[in-house]
Amino acid sequence: MRNRGRRGQNGSNSETNGVVIHTEGLRKYYILGAETVRAVRGVDLEVKRGEFVAIMGPSGSGKSTFMNLIGCLDTPTGGDYWLNGRKVSELSDDQLARVRNRDIGFVFQTFNLLPRATALHNVELPLIYAGMSSRERRKRAEEKLTLVGLADRMDHRPPELSGGQRQRVAIARALVNDPALLLADEPTGNLDSRTTMEIVEMLAALNQAGQTIVLVTHESDIAAWASRQIHLNDGLVERDFENEGKVN
Amino acid sequence: MFILREIVMVAMASIRANALRSGLTTLGIVIGTAAVITMVALGEGAQRQVQEQIENMGTNILTVRPGQGFFRGVASGSRRLEEDDALALRDQIGHVYEIAPEIESRYQVTYARSNSSNSIVGTWPSFFSLYNHELEHGRFFDEGEVQGRRRVAVLGSNVPDDLETPGGLLVGRTIQIRGIPFEVVGVLREKGGAMWMQPDDQIFIPLSTAMYRVMGGRDRLRSIYVAAPSPDELDPAWAEIDRVIRREHRILPTEEADFSIQQSSDILETFNETTQTFSLLLAGIAGVSLLVGGIGIMNIMLVSVTERTREIGVRKALGATRKTILFQFLVEALVLCVLGGILGVAGGFGAAELITRLYGSSTAVAAEAVAVALGFSAAIGLFFGIWPARRASILDPIDALRYE
Ligand SMILES: Nc1ncnc2c1ncn2[C@@H]1O[C@H](COP(=O)(O)OP(=O)(O)OP(=O)(O)O)[C@@H](O)[C@H]1O
Ligand SMILES: [Mg+2]
Numbered sequence A: 001m002r003n004r005g006r007r008g009q010n011g012s013n014s015e016t017n018g019v020v021i022h023t024e025g026l027r028k029y030y031i032l033g034a035e036t037v038r039a040v041r042g043v044d045l046e047v048k049r050g051e052f053v054a055i056m057g058p059s060g061s062g063k064s065t066f067m068n069l070i071g072c073l074d075t076p077t078g079g080d081y082w083l084n085g086r087k088v089s090e091l092s093d094d095q096l097a098r099v100r101n102r103d104i105g106f107v108f109q110t111f112n113l114l115p116r117a118t119a120l121h122n123v124e125l126p127l128i129y130a131g132m133s134s135r136e137r138r139k140r141a142e143e144k145l146t147l148v149g150l151a152d153r154m155d156h157r158p159p160e161l162s163g164g165q166r167q168r169v170a171i172a173r174a175l176v177n178d179p180a181l182l183l184a185d186e187p188t189g190n191l192d193s194r195t196t197m198e199i200v201e202m203l204a205a206l207n208q209a210g211q212t213i214v215l216v217t218h219e220s221d222i223a224a225w226a227s228r229q230i231h232l233n234d235g236l237v238e239r240d241f242e243n244e245g246k247v248n
Numbered sequence B: 001m002f003i004l005r006e007i008v009m010v011a012m013a014s015i016r017a018n019a020l021r022s023g024l025t026t027l028g029i030v031i032g033t034a035a036v037i038t039m040v041a042l043g044e045g046a047q048r049q050v051q052e053q054i055e056n057m058g059t060n061i062l063t064v065r066p067g068q069g070f071f072r073g074v075a076s077g078s079r080r081l082e083e084d085d086a087l088a089l090r091d092q093i094g095h096v097y098e099i100a101p102e103i104e105s106r107y108q109v110t111y112a113r114s115n116s117s118n119s120i121v122g123t124w125p126s127f128f129s130l131y132n133h134e135l136e137h138g139r140f141f142d143e144g145e146v147q148g149r150r151r152v153a154v155l156g157s158n159v160p161d162d163l164e165t166p167g168g169l170l171v172g173r174t175i176q177i178r179g180i181p182f183e184v185v186g187v188l189r190e191k192g193g194a195m196w197m198q199p200d201d202q203i204f205i206p207l208s209t210a211m212y213r214v215m216g217g218r219d220r221l222r223s224i225y226v227a228a229p230s231p232d233e234l235d236p237a238w239a240e241i242d243r244v245i246r247r248e249h250r251i252l253p254t255e256e257a258d259f260s261i262q263q264s265s266d267i268l269e270t271f272n273e274t275t276q277t278f279s280l281l282l283a284g285i286a287g288v289s290l291l292v293g294g295i296g297i298m299n300i301m302l303v304s305v306t307e308r309t310r311e312i313g314v315r316k317a318l319g320a321t322r323k324t325i326l327f328q329f330l331v332e333a334l335v336l337c338v339l340g341g342i343l344g345v346a347g348g349f350g351a352a353e354l355i356t357r358l359y360g361s362s363t364a365v366a367a368e369a370v371a372v373a374l375g376f377s378a379a380i381g382l383f384f385g386i387w388p389a390r391r392a393s394i395l396d397p398i399d400a401l402r403y404e
Helices: A063-070 A093-102 A119-129 A134-147 A163-175 A193-208 B002-017 B019-057 B083-093 B126-130 B143-147 B207-214 B231-249 B264-307 B309-317 B322-359 B367-393 B397-402
Strands: A019-032 A035-048 A052-056 A078-083 A104-107 A181-185 A213-216 A228-233 A236-242 B061-066 B098-111 B114-123 B135-138 B152-155 B174-177 B180-188 B202-206 B223-227 B259-263
Touching (some): A019 A063, A035 A063, A035 A236, A052 A063, A052 A193, A063 A181, A063 A213, A093 A104, A093 A119, A093 B309, A093 B322, A119 A134, A119 A163, A119 B002, A119 B309, A134 A163, A163 A181, A163 A193, A181 A193, A193 A213, B002 B019, B019 B264, B019 B322, B019 B367, B061 B231, B083 B098, B083 B223, B083 B231, B126 B223, B264 B309, B264 B322, B264 B367, B309 B322, B309 B397, B322 B367
Parallel strands (some): A052 A213, A052 A228, A104 A181, B114 B202, B152 B180
Antiparallel strands (some): A019 A035, A019 A078, A228 A236, B061 B223, B061 B259, B098 B114, B098 B223, B135 B180, B152 B202
C-alpha cells in the first residue's frame, strides 16, 4: 500500500511504456433541452510520464471539460480513456473515486479548500480517504506543506491565508498522494502576477523532479514554461507541439 | 477504520459549527423522546398500581352481592343478602372455603377530643384471615365476641392517625362509634388500598354488634366474601356458592339469580385494560411528536446537504466514495438524534419524577421504555437521515464542485 502512489512516477509497468494519458475519440456533450453543446468533440491524445503539458485555447473551447474528463471528475459521453494503461472510461463511481484518490492530483482555479479545516487537515484529506493512519498522514502532509513553503502556516485555515498561500495548500494537497498525474485548471487565474510566477515556478520545479503535469492556461508566458503545448478550439485539438522556447 | 474517525469528526464539527440550528433541531427529538418516556412511565405506573391492588384484594376471593347485575344494584323485589346466607354457606361449604359476611356504614368516631368519620365494617373474624390482615398491635376479635355482640373494635392502620393517638396507646382504650363505646382490641398493619376498598381507613367490629347495636337492626349485608384455597379453585367455588344461595333464596337453576358472584379482581382487570388502552394512546401521541422531531431532522439534514454541496464535491474529488459521504451525513443525523434521545430520556425521567411529586400518581420508568426510546430515536435518525445522505452521496463530483 505504501508504494501505491509512486507507481506513476517511477517508471510504470512495461505495457504502458511510460504513457500516463491515452485518449481515443474522447467526447463530452451536454444536452440542454433541444440543444446539444459539444464541449469536447473527440480528442486523441497521449501524454508521457514526466511531460509538462500546457493546454491553451479560447474561452469555451472545452479546456475545463477536457481536464475534468482526464481528472475522472466527469464521465465522457463517448470515446475511451486510459490512465496509466488502465481503462478508466468504463469504471464505476467508486472505482473512479479510488482513481481520483490515488492517481490524480487536481488543482482548481478556485482552490476548493475546506474553509473550516486547517491547511494541514486539508492536505491530509486524500490520505484519510486512502485509509492511512493519522501519524503517517500527518507526516506526509507536513512534508508536502513544507515543500510548498508553508511549514509555518499549517494550522491556519484558508480564510486566514492569502490567495497564493491557498493555492500552495491546494498544490500540497494534490501532491500528497504522490499522484501519477497533476492536473491544474487555470491555477493562477485568481492570482496576481507575482504570485502567479511563484506558483508556475513551483510547478516547473515539480516537473523537474519528474512529476507529470497538465496545466490549463490562457497566458502564453505561463505556457512557455511547459514542455509541450496543446491548443484546443471548439472541442478539438487544433495544434499540439513540443515547446521549443521552453523557459528552463 | 481511519475513515470512520474522520466521518465522526466531520459530523461533530458540522453539528458544532451550526450549534444553534443543531440544538433547535435536536429539541424536537428531545421533546419527543421525553414525551414517550413520561407517557410510558405514567401508564406503567398506573398499571403497576392496579396490579398491586389486585394482589391486595386477593386473587382467590369471590364476592357475593345482592341484586342481579353488579352495577345495577338491588333489583326490585329481589331478596336481600342476609346473615343466614352467610351461615348457610359456612355450614355447607365452609370446610373448603373461608366465608366472611360484611355490613358497612359510615359513622362519626370519637376518642378524647378527636373525632373523624370512618367506614365501620361489621364482619366475622374470618374476614381477617381471608384478606391476610396482620396485626400491628393487640388482637383480632373472636367468634365468642361475635356471639356475644360485644363492643370491640379492630382499627385499620390509618385510624389511629384520624384519632390523633398512636395505635399502641389506643389498644384497651374506649372509642365512641356513633356515640356507642367500643373497646379497641387491635390495630391492623398497613395494607394498602384497592379502589373502593380502603381497609386502612376502616374500623372492624363483630357483625352481630354492628347489626343490632350500631345499625339499628339492619340485616341487609353489603356482601359475602368467599375465599377459595387457591385461584385455580374459583370456578368450583363459584358453582358451590351459586347452588347454596339459590337454594336459600328458592331460585331454580333455570331462573335468573337475585344475587351476583364477582371475582374481586374482575373489576380491576377491566380497569387495567382501560389504563392500558389509555397509556397506549398517550404513548402513541408522544410517538407522533417524536416522528415530527424526525421530520425536523430530515429537513435540517437536507439543508445541510445543500449548503455543503461544494464541500461534498471537494471530498469526492479527493477520493471520498459514495459510501463515505453517505455515512458522513447519516452519522450526523444519527448523532443529532441519539443526542436528543439521551437528553430526552433524562428529561423523561425528570418529568416522571416531577409528576409523581406533584400529583402523587405513581410512575415507573421502565428500562424497556428507555431502550425503546433510544433505539427509536436512532432509528428515526437512520430513517430520516438516509434520504438526505443518499442525495449527498449520489451527487456528481463535478456538479457538486460547480454548485454555487
Ligand atoms: N455543465 C455544463 N452544461 C452545459 N454546457 C456546459 C457545461 N459545462 C460546460 N459547458 C459548455 O461547454 C463548452 C466548453 O466549456 P469549458 O468550461 O470546457 O470551456 P473552457 O475552455 O474551460 O473555457 P474557459 O477558458 O472560459 O474556462 C462551453 O460552451 C460551455 O458553455
Ligand atoms: Mg475553464
